[in-house]
Amino acid sequence: MDVSLFYAPLPKRMQTRYKDFLFSAGLRDEGDAEVFALMTDDEFRVVACGSRAGHTLKQFAVSPDLEGEGAFATVLSELLNEASRAGITRLFVCTKPKNRAMFCSLGFFPIVETKDAVLMEDRRNGFSDYLASLPRFEGTCGAIVMNGDPFTRGHLHLSEYAARHCDELYIFSVSEPGSMFSPEERFAMLQAGTAHLKNVHVVRSDAYLVSRETFPAYFIRDEQHADAVKADLDIELFRTRIAPALHITKRFVGEEPFSPTTRAYNERMKELLPECGIELCEIPRLDAISASRVRALIRGGKPEETEPLVPETTYAAILRHLNADA
Secondary structure, three states, X not given: OEEEEEEOOOOHHHHHHHHHHHHHOOOOOOOOOOEEEEEXXXXXXXXXXXXXXXOEEEEEEEOHHHOOOOHHHHXXXXXXXXXXXXXXXXXXXXXXXXXXXXXXXXXXXXXXXXXXXXXXXXXXXXXXXHHHOOOOOXXXXXEEEEOOOOOOHHHHHHHHHHHHOOOEEEEEEXXXXXXXXXXXXXXXXHHHHOOOOOOEEEEEOOOOOOOOOOOOOOOOOOHHHHHHHHHHHHHHHHHHXXXXXXXXXXXXXXXXXXXXXXXXXXXXXXXXXXXXXXXXXXXXXXXXXXHHHHHHHHHOOOHHHHHHHOOHHHHHHHHHHHHHHO
């Protein structure tokens, strides 16, 4: 049986066979894969598969008839070789805990695990090196994890409140691509917008916090439960690996009246963070200010209407972004 590489989008007939095979294996297609490795039989039926979305390997399945025959290793090898040719220097896998030993035997190392999922990467010291790159401080340390797409007066309000309620504040700038501004633009906006807060330290989250890329849940068929699995894994990584290393004892969030997913994530943090000695501080958000509203105004050709909603530094960044795209 041969393994063939396909690049998105899959041919329609092969896409149907691929999705049907995933479904038969209890998996679902998250729809973001860029590369597929598909093993087919003589009748071109999919009997083993895997895919890559960015830096993440996912959606592995093997027909029961081929288990123990090396099909999984063959599919994985094809994807590893393809990633190498594409210049991708590190890879992640998020899978069920029962698959941990199998991926360990093939060169992956666990980062964090919950009862439903384990996150792994192909570098032994990848996460340790990331932690070592972050500054350390004395006193009461707090943290905000912020996407800031873009950085609004609401984000500034949260940052200023948090800075007043701890000695040193880490703001983790989410490093995955956003819906409008690049990770580099968002990081720069966050730095500029908080430059007057001398105890604030803006750092990159790399691929480890609130990352759709490294926290897939294709192996959870129910999407609502999948969101809960991803939230638990993200919170577990923060509370058991990041917070202890940086002596973080407070995490600050704004109230979330609009997004059910974010609201559920905040509620779950309220349950889990105190178990590790971390206080969750939830503050009211500023009325009528949201990053989604700012993006809508920009997309609607009304960037001038964003000026009251964002700091001066962000407004300047919005104008630069629009001029660059012109």
